[in-house]
Amino acid sequence: MSDSSKRTDPEKEKRKIKSVQKMKEIMTNYYIEAKGAADTGKKVAWITSGGPVEPLIAMDVIPVYPENHGAMIGASKMGIELCEKAEEMGYPRELCSYARADIGCAVTDGGPIGGLPRPDFLVCCNNICGTVMKWYEVAARYYNVPLFILDTPFTHREFPPAAKQYVIDQIYEYIAFLEENCGKKMDYDRMQEVGRLSVEGLRLWQAVLDSGAHKPAPMTAFDAFFHLALIVTLRGTQEAVDYYRQLRDEMQERINQGIGMVPNEKYRLLWDNLPVWYRTKWLSEKFASHDACLVADTYTSAWSGVLPYIDENNFLETMAVAYSQVYINVSLDIMIDTLRRLIKKYDVDGLVMHSNRSCKPYSLGQYDLQKIVMEELKIPTLILEADMVDERSFSESQIETRIDAFMETLKS
Amino acid sequence: MEPLEKLSAVAHDPFAYAQAIQPALEKPVIGYFCSYTPEEMLTAAGAVPFRIFGTRGDISLADAHLQSYCCSLVRGGLEDVLKGRLSFLKGAVFPHTCDSIQRLSDIWRLNAGLDTHFDLVLPVKLTTQSARTYMISVLNTFRAELEQGLNVSISDEALHQAIYTHNCIRDRLGRIYRLKSQNPGKLAAADMYAIMKAAMVMDRAELLEHLDALWADLSAGASEGASTGRKRILMSGGICNHPDIYHFIEEAGGDVVWDDLCTGTRYFEGSVEETGDPVEAIADRYLDRMVCPAKHMGVTARGEHLKQLVRTHRIDGVIFLFLKFCDPHGFDYPYLKECMDQAGVPTLLLEVEEQLPGEGQFRTRFETFIDML
Ligand code: SF4
Numbered sequence: 081m082s083d084s085s086k087r088t089d090p091e092k093e094k095r096k097i098k099s100v101q102k103m104k105e106i107m108t109n110y111y112i113e114a115k116g117a118a119d120t121g122k123k124v125a126w127i128t129s130g131g132p133v134e135p136l137i138a139m140d141v142i143p144v145y146p147e148n149h150g151a152m153i154g155a156s157k158m159g160i161e162l163c164e165k166a167e168e169m170g171y172p173r174e175l176c177s178y179a180r181a182d183i184g185c186a187v188t189d190g191g192p193i194g195g196l197p198r199p200d201f202l203v204c205c206n207n208i209c210g211t212v213m214k215w216y217e218v219a220a221r222y223y224n225v226p227l228f229i230l231d232t233p234f235t236h237r238e239f240p241p242a243a244k245q246y247v248i249d250q251i252y253e254y255i256a257f258l259e260e261n262c263g264k265k266m267d268y269d270r271m272q273e274v275g276r277l278s279v280e281g282l283r284l285w286q287a288v289l290d291s292g293a294h295k296p297a298p299m300t301a302f303d304a305f306f307h308l309a310l311i312v313t314l315r316g317t318q319e320a321v322d323y324y325r326q327l328r329d330e331m332q333e334r335i336n337q338g339i340g341m342v343p344n345e346k347y348r349l350l351w352d353n354l355p356v357w358y359r360t361k362w363l364s365e366k367f368a369s370h371d372a373c374l375v376a377d378t379y380t381s382a383w384s385g386v387l388p389y390i391d392e393n394n395f396l397e398t399m400a401v402a403y404s405q406v407y408i409n410v411s412l413d414i415m416i417d418t419l420r421r422l423i424k425k426y427d428v429d430g431l432v433m434h435s436n437r438s439c440k441p442y443s444l445g446q447y448d449l450q451k452i453v454m455e456e457l458k459i460p461t462l463i464l465e466a467d468m469v470d471e472r473s474f475s476e477s478q479i480e481t482r483i484d485a486f487m488e489t490l491k492s
Numbered sequence: 493m494e495p496l497e498k499l500s501a502v503a504h505d506p507f508a509y510a511q512a513i514q515p516a517l518e519k520p521v522i523g524y525f526c527s528y529t530p531e532e533m534l535t536a537a538g539a540v541p542f543r544i545f546g547t548r549g550d551i552s553l554a555d556a557h558l559q560s561y562c563c564s565l566v567r568g569g570l571e572d573v574l575k576g577r578l579s580f581l582k583g584a585v586f587p588h589t590c591d592s593i594q595r596l597s598d599i600w601r602l603n604a605g606l607d608t609h610f611d612l613v614l615p616v617k618l619t620t621q622s623a624r625t626y627m628i629s630v631l632n633t634f635r636a637e638l639e640q641g642l643n644v645s646i647s648d649e650a651l652h653q654a655i656y657t658h659n660c661i662r663d664r665l666g667r668i669y670r671l672k673s674q675n676p677g678k679l680a681a682a683d684m685y686a687i688m689k690a691a692m693v694m695d696r697a698e699l700l701e702h703l704d705a706l707w708a709d710l711s712a713g714a715s716e717g718a719s720t721g722r723k724r725i726l727m728s729g730g731i732c733n734h735p736d737i738y739h740f741i742e743e744a745g746g747d748v749v750w751d752d753l754c755t756g757t758r759y760f761e762g763s764v765e766e767t768g769d770p771v772e773a774i775a776d777r778y779l780d781r782m783v784c785p786a787k788h789m790g791v792t793a794r795g796e797h798l799k800q801l802v803r804t805h806r807i808d809g810v811i812f813l814f815l816k817f818c819d820p821h822g823f824d825y826p827y828l829k830e831c832m833d834q835a836g837v838p839t840l841l842l843e844v845e846e847q848l849p850g851e852g853q854f855r856t857r858f859e860t861f862i863d864m865l
């Protein structure tokens with residue numbers, strides 16, 4: 081095939097986000113560095129997505145984030161095979177598919193990048209779920225490495241002073257753990273700088289997400305899912321700050337030029353829960369075919385959602401409190417407040433909830449949230465039963481029918 | 493009524509018991525879900541702690557609040573309260589444990605319509621000084637919330653008294669368990685089940701009287717029933733609300749002589765210091781006692797504990813029993829099984845839902861397993 085026959089659609093080209101290329105480069109280099117850590121003598125720590133990565137950055141440890149790896153496995157449609165491997169080992173199919181896929185990967189060195197680099201130690205913060213604690217216990221036994229658990233009490237109605245003190249105490253225990261395992265002292269000036277970069281990165285990320293409030297939205301939640309990786313993994317680095325500045329500027333430019341991601345954006349939707357990684361393209365095309373745009377989601381905004389709690393001048397301690405308040409470490413009452421805010425801010429016409437078999441803390445309670453949204457906010461809602469990585473829990477025909485029916489209600 | 497008969501009657505229909513005692517004793521009945529509920533505080537507040545086991549009836553109302561992928565304890569408990577079967581409860585206590593219970597607490601608070609609701613956001617890792625300090629504070633808050641919610645005051649004396657009562661109960665249950673282990677023929681499996689179940693729902697002062705009477709009966713004539721010729725089985729897992737299981741195991745040629753269940757040893761192990769600050773003492777029992785998989789005490793603690801139990805009680809086979817969709821137990825299973833493989837102890841896994849699979853299928857599985865031992 082000659083080059084000239086690869087005709088590109090200028091309309092489509094115009095809508096493509098240019099920064100994607102840069103993002104891919106950064107992530108590729110990051111994984112190359114992480115996988116080569118054994119040669120460079122750098123330490124590698126596995127850390128949960130909601131965990132405080134900043135002290136690792138300040139200590140020059142390479143953070144590796146198995147949930148991101150889980151997402152890659154899902155997106156490369158390798159989920160079933162790896163989950164089944166874990167099931168053969170005795171892990172029930174009902175467990176989180178990130179955990180199953182990762183465990184399956186650890187023992188086979190399989191998956192899209194031939195397995196994650198071996199951890200020197202593990203950092204687990206249970207602000208997202210109890211699952212990660214069990215999963216990291218498995219990893220700690222398998223790799224026979226130290227495990228630090230940052231225990232962040234759940235907020236049902238309030239976050240009492242004792243809980244605050246408890247998480248602050250643990251931040252210092254965490255630093256002591258790092259000092260011991262890295263064989264060097266924490267450089268608090270460096271830490272302060274990393275904290276500043278983290279806040280700056282979070283602000284820029286929030287600005288990127290805010291662009292979805294514009295009509296038409298220059299990006300969708302599906303784009304946010306893709307661009308999320310750096311704010312999770314490389315939060316606190318200059319690289320993340322530079323990248324998100326570039327991305328924010330690109331979004332601004334699109335707004336200036338009136339470029340929307342969905343060609344004829346008529347319906348604006350809010351997405352709840354993790355993405356369905358192996359079907360993001362299909363879902364995004366499906367919604368676009370109805371002129372519907374997923375302008376925001378509860379997932380990618382979870383990281384920057386805690387910004388109001390962080391004080392740059394007392395980063396370490398306020399970070400601990402902030403990370404305890406992330407979207408899924410709080411009660412349904414508090415979640416509904418967030419939903420209300422997002423619905424208003426992004427001026428959405430409907431709510432799409434992914435009922436994700438893998439993620440109980442995110443999904444149980446969605447029926448009650450749905451009821452409140454429908455009764456109080458009077459906007460239509462759709463629940464899609466699926467799983468983020470395990471394709472066996474995805475029924476295309478059923479989901480298609482439900483989306484079509486939902487869009488009919490919205491249109492009428 | 494003979495003590496065993498009484499306990500069996502309570503175990504058979506705990507709701508009927510609670511409905512009757514509530515007006516008779518004029519005590520509020522407080523529901524709870526987990527062995528991390530500080531029952532001593534409820535007793536000291538003049539309440540009856542009432543363990544919720546999850547229904548075995550049809551589910552019709554809970555499905556409007558919970559997806560298909562949650563365990564039957566969570567679903568069944570919600571069903572019971574929505575159906576009004578738990579209307580005798582003044583409130584319920586939700587210690588922070590697994591992700592499902594955590595969400596159930598919210599759903600329950602928004603829908604159950606009981607007078608009071610208590611969340612105890614206990615620490616998850618139980619190995620550090622800061623966790624201890626935090627736990628004590630959570631328990632103190634719980635004490636204050638109970639005082640407010642039940643409109644009582646809980647004095648240190650009342651707490652010490654309650655601690656004493658609960659220690660006695662734990663002691664009697666431990667003795668009964670050890671007797672069963674030494675002398676499996678002495679108590680039928682169904683009786684063990686009834687004793688444990690009744691122990692978690694009865695007024696604790698009344699319970700203690702029955703346990704004392706039962707112990708007096710049992711310790712007379714200690715030698716009978718020494719050998720049953722059956723295999724010695726240990727059951728490990730979460731809650732067991734299926735009396736039939738014990739019975740089937742017995743018929744298949746096994747005695748459940750020990751367990752590692754929330755509705756078994758995890759309920760009574762460890763005692764609370766009777767002197768010093770009562771709240772700190774309660775916290776310390778939780779910090780000492782072997783954890784359930786929803787809590788953290790190092791990465792090998794549960795495996796080592798199970799190996800120890802298997803040696804101490806000369807176990808021939810281990811049955812893992814947990815509810816389908818239970819994450820904490822599901823994650824620990826492969827490791828615990830590996831520990832048993834290393835110890836040369838055969839294992840059987842049962843993942844159960846509300847309804848047990850057909851009786852025939854169940855019996856066959858037990859028979860095959862026990863024949864193999
Ligand atoms: S998907 Fe849910 S259960 Fe799984 S690791 Fe993430 S937060 Fe935990």
Ligand code: SF4
Pocket residue numbers: 525526527528589590729730731754758784785786820
């Ligand atoms: S397994 Fe743990 S969390 Fe579940 S009921 Fe038992 S003690 Fe509570």
Ligand code: SF4
Pocket residue numbers: 563564565566589590591592593730731786815817818819820821
């Ligand atoms: S059985 Fe498992 S999932 Fe269910 S409430 Fe207990 S610990 Fe949670």
